[in-house]
Amino acid sequence: MNRVCPLCNGIYEIKVSCPVCTNVMKDKGALVNYLDDYSPYLLDDITSKVDGVPSYKCTHLYKCPHCNSDRRIHIDRIYI
Incomplete structure (x- = not known):
């Protein structure tokens, strides 16, 4: 069995409140996707x-x- 991120794979979403203004924050994806041009395509x-x-x-x-x-x-990450 493999572990996958439930957010990256659309299994579920979570709501996060902003610590500054308490509005709902937007998920901008996995942080590793911002490392370089190829990181979104690399294996976990x-x-x-x-x-x-x-x-x-x-x-x-x-x-x-x-x-x-x-x-x-x-x-x-969860098992699938």
Whole structure:
């Protein structure tokens, strides 16, 4: 069995409140996708070695559309 990020794979969504203005933040995707041009196409096994987060977690970037603050949320990968 493989572990996958439920947010990256559209299994479910979570709502995150902005710590500054309390509005709902937007999920901008996995943080590793912002490393370089090819990182969105790499396997999770590879990207988990460079982001410093354990391989059973996926870090997502959330951004507030109102005050532009951002937040990183660690999501547990699930077995499929």
